Amino acid sequence: MGNFALAGPDGKEAVEELRVMGGGHLGPIDSSRIPRYAGAATFARLPRLDQVGRADIAVVGVPFDSGVSYRPGARFGGNHIREASRLLRPYNPALDVSPFERVQVADAGDMAVNPFNINEAIETVQQNALDLTADGARLVTLGGDHTIALPLLRAASERAGSPVAMLHFDAHLDTWDTYFGAEYTHGTPFRRAVEEGILDTEAISHVGTRGPLYGVRDLEDDRRFGFGIVTSSDVYRQGVDEVVDKLRTRIGNRPLYVSVDIDVLDPAHAPGTGTPEAGGITSRELLEILRGLRGLNLVGADVVEVAPAYDHAELTGVAASHVAYDLVTLMADTLTPDHPSTSATTPEDK
Numbered sequence: 001m002g003n004f005a006l007a008g009p010d011g012k013e014a015v016e017e018l019r020v021m022g023g024g025h026l027g028p029i030d031s032s033r034i035p036r037y038a039g040a041a042t043f044a045r046l047p048r049l050d051q052v053g054r055a056d057i058a059v060v061g062v063p064f065d066s067g068v069s070y071r072p073g074a075r076f077g078g079n080h081i082r083e084a085s086r087l088l089r090p091y092n093p094a095l096d097v098s099p100f101e102r103v104q105v106a107d108a109g110d111m112a113v114n115p116f117n118i119n120e121a122i123e124t125v126q127q128n129a130l131d132l133t134a135d136g137a138r139l140v141t142l143g144g145d146h147t148i149a150l151p152l153l154r155a156a157s158e159r160a161g162s163p164v165a166m167l168h169f170d171a172h173l174d175t176w177d178t179y180f181g182a183e184y185t186h187g188t189p190f191r192r193a194v195e196e197g198i199l200d201t202e203a204i205s206h207v208g209t210r211g212p213l214y215g216v217r218d219l220e221d222d223r224r225f226g227f228g229i230v231t232s233s234d235v236y237r238q239g240v241d242e243v244v245d246k247l248r249t250r251i252g253n254r255p256l257y258v259s260v261d262i263d264v265l266d267p268a269h270a271p272g273t274g275t276p277e278a279g280g281i282t283s284r285e286l287l288e289i290l291r292g293l294r295g296l297n298l299v300g301a302d303v304v305e306v307a308p309a310y311d312h313a314e315l316t317g318v319a320a321s322h323v324a325y326d327l328v329t330l331m332a333d334t335l336t337p338d339h340p341s342t343s344a345t346t347p348e349d350k
């Protein structure tokens with residue numbers, strides 16, 4: 001019998017036999033039996049949502065970049081991240097968690113958003129996010145440009161039943177008011193979110209910001225909205241542990257949304273993005289900060305602004321896929337808090 005990577009004569013049945021199973025959950029395609037580079041890509045080679053019926057965590061793409069102000073191309077980000085995620089393995093040693101065994105994780109495919117009408121696209125993302133979370137699933141969204149964070153936050157706060165805390169990893173504030181008179185763009189989602197009352201302004205922070213602004217007023221406005229700022233320089237000068245302590249103190253046990261604009265990374269780590277800025281954090285620093293969020297009530301997350309046309313050697317795709325993997329792991333851990341650790345190692349021991 002030939003092993004067909006996706007659809008062969010034996011179709012779905014054959015593929016499901018070739019998946020890693022654990023904890024009663026259908027896991028990734030077994031890469032010891034079907035090479036990692038074979039077949040159509042889903043995130044981490046996980047099953048599609050329609051193959052499992054329901055998921056505890058759904059990874060979903062939003063191929064939309066009509067809100068960008070500089071280089072376009074993030075509409076191709078989701079599939080680029082999926083392609084780069086083929087090398088992810090099922091056990092996350094940094095957190096001592098096998099996320100796909102803890103809970104059912106599945107790839108929900110892409111939302112079909114209108115590229116010619118930003119307002120309609122925002123409505124579609126919001127409605128699709130509500131539909132996907134109606135049964136209690138949590139979303140990790142692959143962008144797409146940062147415009148999509150606004151409807152995703154609306155859905156997250158509706159599901160949480162309250163405004164949500166947010167950690168926003170980005171080179172930029174994304175709290176500007178308008179561009180060319182447009183209110184809904186990739187540089188304005190978090191000002192709109194504050195105006196709409198869907199963020200808990202006691203617990204919102206930017207991490208990794210840097211680069212020139214229009215004026216000091218940008219920072220004054222941002223502070224007035226309630227944002228705390230950990231700049232890229234702060235991460236370098238204070239270090240990951242101090243930064244994590246500050247962030248955790250501010251967030252407490254609130255429902256937390258994490259939005260990762262891949263341009264938070266230095267262009268050396270993530271060249272494939274639309275508005276690159278020199279002097280960014282490293283992918284190691286980003287992953288370490290994320291891992292430091294363990295135990296917080298992560299209700300939703302996105303990884304946005306991956307624009308593969310500017311990528312080299314899949315650098316940006318690999319970074320984004322690992323970020324998404326750690327976000328999935330944190331969420332799986334949050335959803336199974338009483339799960340016994342498989343070893344004596346805890347993050348505190350490191």
Ligand SMILES: [Mn+2]
Pocket residue numbers: 146170172174186261305
């Ligand atoms: Mn952004």
